Amino acid sequence: MQPFCAAADWGTSSFRIWLISEDGRAVAERRSDEGMTHAAKAGFAHVLEAHLGALDAPKNLPVVICGMAGSRQGWQEARYLTVPAALSEIVERAVAVEGLDRDVRILPGFAQRDPSHPDVMRGEETQLLGSFTGRRLSGLACMPGTHSKWVSVEDRCVTGFSTFMTGELFSLITRHSILRHAVGQAENCRADSKDFLSGVAEAHADPATISQLLFTIRAGQLLYGREATSSFERLSGLLIGSEIAAGLSQFSAGRPIHLIASGKLFALYRSAFQALGHEIVAIDADEAVLTGLLAGARRYWPSNHHADYGQLKA
Amino acid sequence: MQPFCAAADWGTSSFRIWLISEDGRAVAERRSDEGMTHAAKAGFAHVLEAHLGALDAPKNLPVVICGMAGSRQGWQEARYLTVPAALSEIVERAVAVEGLDRDVRILPGFAQRDPSHPDVMRGEETQLLGSFTGRRLSGLACMPGTHSKWVSVEDRCVTGFSTFMTGELFSLITRHSILRHAVGQAENCRADSKDFLSGVAEAHADPATISQLLFTIRAGQLLYGREATSSFERLSGLLIGSEIAAGLSQFSAGRPIHLIASGKLFALYRSAFQALGHEIVAIDADEAVLTGLLAGARRYWPSNHHADYGQLKA
Numbered sequence: 117m118q119p120f121c122a123a124a125d126w127g128t129s130s131f132r133i134w135l136i137s138e139d140g141r142a143v144a145e146r147r148s149d150e151g152m153t154h155a156a157k158a159g160f161a162h163v164l165e166a167h168l169g170a171l172d173a174p175k176n177l178p179v180v181i182c183g184m185a186g187s188r189q190g191w192q193e194a195r196y197l198t199v200p201a202a203l204s205e206i207v208e209r210a211v212a213v214e215g216l217d218r219d220v221r222i223l224p225g226f227a228q229r230d231p232s233h234p235d236v237m238r239g240e241e242t243q244l245l246g247s248f249t250g251r252r253l254s255g256l257a258c259m260p261g262t263h264s265k266w267v268s269v270e271d272r273c274v275t276g277f278s279t280f281m282t283g284e285l286f287s288l289i290t291r292h293s294i295l296r297h298a299v300g301q302a303e304n305c306r307a308d309s310k311d312f313l314s315g316v317a318e319a320h321a322d323p324a325t326i327s328q329l330l331f332t333i334r335a336g337q338l339l340y341g342r343e344a345t346s347s348f349e350r351l352s353g354l355l356i357g358s359e360i361a362a363g364l365s366q367f368s369a370g371r372p373i374h375l376i377a378s379g380k381l382f383a384l385y386r387s388a389f390q391a392l393g394h395e396i397v398a399i400d401a402d403e404a405v406l407t408g409l410l411a412g413a414r415r416y417w418p419s420n421h422h423a424d425y426g427q428l429k430a
Numbered sequence: 431m432q433p434f435c436a437a438a439d440w441g442t443s444s445f446r447i448w449l450i451s452e453d454g455r456a457v458a459e460r461r462s463d464e465g466m467t468h469a470a471k472a473g474f475a476h477v478l479e480a481h482l483g484a485l486d487a488p489k490n491l492p493v494v495i496c497g498m499a500g501s502r503q504g505w506q507e508a509r510y511l512t513v514p515a516a517l518s519e520i521v522e523r524a525v526a527v528e529g530l531d532r533d534v535r536i537l538p539g540f541a542q543r544d545p546s547h548p549d550v551m552r553g554e555e556t557q558l559l560g561s562f563t564g565r566r567l568s569g570l571a572c573m574p575g576t577h578s579k580w581v582s583v584e585d586r587c588v589t590g591f592s593t594f595m596t597g598e599l600f601s602l603i604t605r606h607s608i609l610r611h612a613v614g615q616a617e618n619c620r621a622d623s624k625d626f627l628s629g630v631a632e633a634h635a636d637p638a639t640i641s642q643l644l645f646t647i648r649a650g651q652l653l654y655g656r657e658a659t660s661s662f663e664r665l666s667g668l669l670i671g672s673e674i675a676a677g678l679s680q681f682s683a684g685r686p687i688h689l690i691a692s693g694k695l696f697a698l699y700r701s702a703f704q705a706l707g708h709e710i711v712a713i714d715a716d717e718a719v720l721t722g723l724l725a726g727a728r729r730y731w732p733s734n735h736h737a738d739y740g741q742l743k744a
Contacts, residue, residue, distance in 0.1 A: 280641045281645050288602045288607055293602055324675055327595045327640075331592075359641065
């Protein structure tokens with residue numbers, strides 16, 4: 117089956133691209149670590165064409181992109197939309213990359229231009245676009261990651277959001293802080309681990325003391341010989357628990373919580389929410405971003421327009 | 431005037447030594463970055479003797495040491511005293527370094543052996559010993575640093591304490607996180623800066639959201655072009671404000687707060703406490719540690735015992 121378009125999620129340190137069929141399915145995929153940081157040196161067009169070539173994509177297959185490729189330091193700036201903003205605006209306000217033979221569109225991110233609470237996102241807006249669709253109009257979204265986003269969506273409009281540096285702090289602490297001695301070579305946190313769940317509960321109960329709770333990991337190693345895996349799981353639990361406490365305190369409680377995540381992070385956050393007594397609506401982040409990108413593609417390139425791809429390619 | 435003894439504060443990454451006169455004054459001083467991490471490779475005795483030699487100290491001048499030199503990874507372990515513990519115990523339970531011609535004593539630190547709140551300190555206990563003396567018997571101590579300590583002292587007994595990783599997080603964030611772009615080359619925070627003080631107030635008002643407040647620094651740079659100095663000062667204020675909020679919430683309010691610090695950190699924390707409406711008792715950390723070390727020296731080496739130093743040296 118000929119692809120209808122390509123869709124890419126181009127982050128700071130990661131790159132993913134899919135070929136999408138006419139019926140909206142991903143029929144081929146490539147992932148790499150050629151994120152914005154890499155591509156800013158290697159050349160965005162060069163990286164993109166190399167992957168499209170490896171996927172044997174037609175030369176004029178159009179591409180829709182979300183993420184950091186649209187930042188000021190990226191390929192071509194897709195200026196932030198200011199919230200409150202309708203999710204549909206993301207599609208309307210994409211920019212076309214100039215000077216290419218190929219039709220490449222980059223979706224914009226969101227900015228919260230509130231001097232007392234400025235915030236930005238790039239990439240997550242497309243997951244939201246793909247999540248709040250059909251009969252799902254409103255809710256609170258929790259999007260874990262390097263910079264976790266908590267987003268309030270009302271009637272398909274983003275009304276406000278907050279970023280928590282959970283994933284980045286986790287990485288900094290395990291690699292560079294005194295706690296690196298305690299976590300050692302551990303690198304897997306089990307979602308049902310006792311240490312993870314007690315970390316979640318403790319930090320959720322007293323999130324203000326997070327930097328003190330973190331030090332208990334060091335002290336626990338020194339005084340009680342706590343093992344690396346246990347320390348690693350406790351660290352993960354403490355950071356996630358404090359994020360959930362702060363996120364729930366900022367956004368009105370009682371609304372359905374949509375957990376938009378994949379893989380290990382999905383499992384950890386779901387386990388944490390469940391342990392804290394919160395039901396979640398589970399949304400796969402990979403599916404969500406693809407659905408969001410496809411919404412753009414359908415708009416820019418009505419499918420019948422591309423009936424001659426095979427011919428062009430040959 | 432002949433020195434009575436030498437006194438050293440031997441931290442993880444810093445080393446300070448003073449020669450102390452009979453009347454308890456520091457008559458000479460050296461500082462270096464030959465902390466435990468360095469000395470564990472170079473040899474503790476070697477580092478110590480080099481500094482004593484440079485100070486022209488008598489060959490048999492005794493030395494009292496506090497800090498990480500007494501840790502398990504240090505020179506010779508001075509096992510933690512378990513709190514609650516009287517400050518006087520620090521002097522009683524010092525260890526003599528074995529196998530030396532010189533009389534060298536290392537003071538022990540404190541451990542809080544509470545599985546739900548384990549904690550440790552090495553070095554700060556000697557500052558406490560030097561601070562809670564004379565008519566000062568009780569109070570809450572705030573000791574800012576890489577790992578800030580908040581300590582409850584009652585009748586010269588440490589009843590409990592908490593460590594906050596404020597200084598280390600500041601260092602990690604400015605050097606390794608996404609915020610390093612926002613703080614740029616800035617390296618000075620003015621204690622009266624508007625950005626510092628608003629950071630203190632915001633984090634103190636909502637310490638649970640610290641990782642979200644941190645990200646506003648990045649967003650403020652992207653959306654409002656916030657300058658490096660402003661970002662640096664805001665970062666400092668946010669971390670200190672959240673520490674103060676958590677510290678005060680954990681330790682009973684209403685007790686006098688003793689700020690034991692020196693230099694820039696003293697100025698920043700004093701300014702933060704004042705802005706938040708808390709009076710403090712100011713104690714110079716350098717004087718405090720010297721007073722604490724001297725308390726040990728007076729006990730181990732009654733002064734008349736060393737009347738023949740000049741003679742021995744000659």
